[in-house]
Amino acid sequence: MRVLILGGDGYLGWPTAMDFAAKGHDVLTMDNYLRRSIALETGSEALTPNPNLTARADIFKSLTGKSVGVLIGDCADYRTLSKAVADFKPDTVIHYAEQPSAPYSMMSFDTAHLTLNNNLNATFNIIFAVLEHAPECHIIKLGTMGEYGTPNIDIEEGWIEIEHKGRKDKFLYPRQAGSLYHTTKVLDTDLLWFYVRTYGLRVTDLMQGPVYGLSTAEADMDERLIPNFHYDDIFGTVVNRFLTQAVAGIPLTVYGKGGQTRGYLNLTDTLKCVNLAMVHPPDHGKLRILNQFTQVFSVNELAEKVKRVGNHMGLDVKIKPIDNPRKEMEEHRYEAHSTGLMELGLKPHLMTDEVVSGMLERILKYKDLIDPKKVMPRVRWKK
Amino acid sequence: MRVLILGGDGYLGWPTAMDFAAKGHDVLTMDNYLRRSIALETGSEALTPNPNLTARADIFKSLTGKSVGVLIGDCADYRTLSKAVADFKPDTVIHYAEQPSAPYSMMSFDTAHLTLNNNLNATFNIIFAVLEHAPECHIIKLGTMGEYGTPNIDIEEGWIEIEHKGRKDKFLYPRQAGSLYHTTKVLDTDLLWFYVRTYGLRVTDLMQGPVYGLSTAEADMDERLIPNFHYDDIFGTVVNRFLTQAVAGIPLTVYGKGGQTRGYLNLTDTLKCVNLAMVHPPDHGKLRILNQFTQVFSVNELAEKVKRVGNHMGLDVKIKPIDNPRKEMEEHRYEAHSTGLMELGLKPHLMTDEVVSGMLERILKYKDLIDPKKVMPRVRWKK
Numbered sequence: 001m002r003v004l005i006l007g008g009d010g011y012l013g014w015p016t017a018m019d020f021a022a023k024g025h026d027v028l029t030m031d032n033y034l035r036r037s038i039a040l041e042t043g044s045e046a047l048t049p050n051p052n053l054t055a056r057a058d059i060f061k062s063l064t065g066k067s068v069g070v071l072i073g074d075c076a077d078y079r080t081l082s083k084a085v086a087d088f089k090p091d092t093v094i095h096y097a098e099q100p101s102a103p104y105s106m107m108s109f110d111t112a113h114l115t116l117n118n119n120l121n122a123t124f125n126i127i128f129a130v131l132e133h134a135p136e137c138h139i140i141k142l143g144t145m146g147e148y149g150t151p152n153i154d155i156e157e158g159w160i161e162i163e164h165k166g167r168k169d170k171f172l173y174p175r176q177a178g179s180l181y182h183t184t185k186v187l188d189t190d191l192l193w194f195y196v197r198t199y200g201l202r203v204t205d206l207m208q209g210p211v212y213g214l215s216t217a218e219a220d221m222d223e224r225l226i227p228n229f230h231y232d233d234i235f236g237t238v239v240n241r242f243l244t245q246a247v248a249g250i251p252l253t254v255y256g257k258g259g260q261t262r263g264y265l266n267l268t269d270t271l272k273c274v275n276l277a278m279v280h281p282p283d284h285g286k287l288r289i290l291n292q293f294t295q296v297f298s299v300n301e302l303a304e305k306v307k308r309v310g311n312h313m314g315l316d317v318k319i320k321p322i323d324n325p326r327k328e329m330e331e332h333r334y335e336a337h338s339t340g341l342m343e344l345g346l347k348p349h350l351m352t353d354e355v356v357s358g359m360l361e362r363i364l365k366y367k368d369l370i371d372p373k374k375v376m377p378r379v380r381w382k383k
Numbered sequence: 384m385r386v387l388i389l390g391g392d393g394y395l396g397w398p399t400a401m402d403f404a405a406k407g408h409d410v411l412t413m414d415n416y417l418r419r420s421i422a423l424e425t426g427s428e429a430l431t432p433n434p435n436l437t438a439r440a441d442i443f444k445s446l447t448g449k450s451v452g453v454l455i456g457d458c459a460d461y462r463t464l465s466k467a468v469a470d471f472k473p474d475t476v477i478h479y480a481e482q483p484s485a486p487y488s489m490m491s492f493d494t495a496h497l498t499l500n501n502n503l504n505a506t507f508n509i510i511f512a513v514l515e516h517a518p519e520c521h522i523i524k525l526g527t528m529g530e531y532g533t534p535n536i537d538i539e540e541g542w543i544e545i546e547h548k549g550r551k552d553k554f555l556y557p558r559q560a561g562s563l564y565h566t567t568k569v570l571d572t573d574l575l576w577f578y579v580r581t582y583g584l585r586v587t588d589l590m591q592g593p594v595y596g597l598s599t600a601e602a603d604m605d606e607r608l609i610p611n612f613h614y615d616d617i618f619g620t621v622v623n624r625f626l627t628q629a630v631a632g633i634p635l636t637v638y639g640k641g642g643q644t645r646g647y648l649n650l651t652d653t654l655k656c657v658n659l660a661m662v663h664p665p666d667h668g669k670l671r672i673l674n675q676f677t678q679v680f681s682v683n684e685l686a687e688k689v690k691r692v693g694n695h696m697g698l699d700v701k702i703k704p705i706d707n708p709r710k711e712m713e714e715h716r717y718e719a720h721s722t723g724l725m726e727l728g729l730k731p732h733l734m735t736d737e738v739v740s741g742m743l744e745r746i747l748k749y750k751d752l753i754d755p756k757k758v759m760p761r762v763r764w765k766k
Binding site for chain 1: 496
């Protein structure tokens with residue numbers, strides 16, 4: 001298969017590119033290094049080595065003999081993206097090319113403006129580039145479980161049948177997200193669904209939970225291939241942040257009451273899910289939505305787990321709740337369903353104690369590089 | 384009250400500006416003449432005289448002694464808009480500043496790109512300009528009944544309580560629009576609702592049906608004050624197009640089976656509704672959504688009504704169904720609720736035979752200026 005991976009330099013994009021190239025697919029990555037620029041601007045650089053995309057592709061080739069194509073360019077620029085699609089003629093486009101930080105999207109007018117325009121225009125351009133140059137192509141879009149928010153009813157898989165005054169119809173499941181970043185993903189879904197039903201595109205929208213981990217079969221070959229591992233308040237997801245705090249002897253910063261509950265998954269499962277979506281494409285005119293997580297935890301449960309495993313390894317791990325910088329429910333019901341990916345064959349790689357201790361051991365190698373200033377929240381949701 | 388009317392040159396913006404100035408409010412209009420540019424580009428100029436906004440404000444002042452302020456500038460440019468809000472310090476902002484044509488939004492990549500970016504960024508900029516410079520200001524946003532599409536359940540007023548597996552929660556009513564233009568209004572609603580609940584803005588979102596008519600108390604003083612009356616396929620709403628076809632002896636072009644059913648309202652009722660929303664603002668943190676229409680008609684019913692009244696006046700009116708250029712249901716249930724504006728005091732100006740004959744007589748004065756080429760659809764929804 002010819003696979004175009006947009007956002008191929010990212011925490012998910014790069015390991016996907018290696019995994020798919022290792023499986024024998026013809027892979028082209030595209031990225032404009034936006035995340036690297038923002039990391040530099042906000043002092044949120046990754047913990048692990050991060051050669052640029054071209055250098056990583058060279059290292060990967062020297063180790064495996066497999067090629068990953070690299071194109072440095074902006075997906076929010078139609079000329080650049082449409083030329084890539086026209087030249088490469090992908091069978092599948094995987095769309096990771098979005099500004100991915102919720103706190104960054106809430107910092108200022110400028111960061112919100114960038115997030116809105118970058119994310120919406122990347123999605124919009126992909127729709128038109130595929131329509132124009134590769135109409136058979138399957139678009140796999142990374143959405144987020146955060147689109148749904150924390151409703152008082154069960155979270156279904158993308159769609160819901162509503163019975164109202166004795167009549168029924170099926171709709172997109174109602175979405176109500178907790179940051180501007182997450183809201184741009186809601187807008188992406190609305191936009192994709194409009195063009196899918198109007199022009200017959202084939203799209204999979206993966207509602208992914210927060211991802212954790214830094215190990216994949218290919219990343220384990222050479223530390224320079226480890227996906228950009230962030231533990232800061234801008235790009236660090238909660239599990240990666242807790243693991244790094246545990247290693248550095250910084251108390252785990254639980255936001256507020258810590259009852260915030262979400263569905264999580266291991267980085268290696270992201271690769272499996274995207275692969276399953278790719279090899280089982282939906283029909284034309286279908287927006288297939290899959291909820292992509294394997295286990296549900298509250299923030300307190302995650303903190304306790306990291307503390308217990310860390311202490312068992314001899315680390316001095318403490319938990320310290322802090323004022324919640326976000327506006328979100330800290331205690332709530334969370335019942336989310338996820339069967340589609342299991343039906344396609346996903347066998348989850350769960351967060352066992354061994355998985356947690358393995359991640360802690362890996363991060364211990366970089367202990368001296370951890371900057372304690374990076375882990376405290378700098379962005380508040382209040383105006 | 385200090386009222387900033389964005390899109391003040393438009394079919395609705397200009398009569399609103401006159402009406403509010405006549406009522407003694409301090410009115411500033413802002414417009415970048417985007418609709419005029421598109422009308423020129425697509426050969427869709429208005430039928431009636433259309434002096435520019437500054438000239439109209441001068442005419443209005445000479446007739447009434449009342450001032451309408453004019454600022455020519457782009458609401459999608461934050462520097463321009465935020466300066467206007469900072470300088471004028473409005474109590475109310477009325478947001479009509481969007482590319483309003485569904486067919487134009489479906490013409491090409493470029494027209495879709497312009498519609499998406501203009502409409503979203505205008506809304507986004509208004510949110511931030513109000514937060515920064517006038518946090519008490521009430522934002523009145525013109526949405527569209529078209530956001531809801533044509534679902535198989537009753538259309539409620541903006542929100543719906545969903546009962547699902549024995550539990551309940553309240554959500555935005557599901558939205559599923561029929562063009563990219565209408566979809567940008569869905570995205571606007573999502574964006575407004577995020578910032579309302581996060582930062583405590585006060586917003587009224589008016590889900591308006593198609594508007595008809597060319598008469599208001601102020602427009603009737605001088606033909607140069609008539610709102611831009613369009614009968615073309617780009618900007619002409621269906622009633623205005625049928626009226627003009629009836630006058631010109633062109634068969635009324637019903638799209639497809641003609642069972643498409645929507646809620647309509649008279650131009651004068653738009654002014655009353657916006658005024659009622661303004662004088663009864665919602666609390667901070669509330670997104671008040673009101674369905675703004677007064678009568679429900681199918682396209683066939685509208686055509687029959689115009690035909691009957693026109694023939695009675697001695698016009699030779701025929702109806703000729705044509706292939707539907709749009710992708711939409713041509714026969715469907717439509718049960719939409721609208722009580723909020725009635726509760727605020729709206730007394731509708733209904734589409735009686737006298738109202739229809741009055742509009743026909745008015746348009747007859749411009750019969751020689753009607754260009755039959757302009758009424759046929761040039762844009763198809765198919766790719």
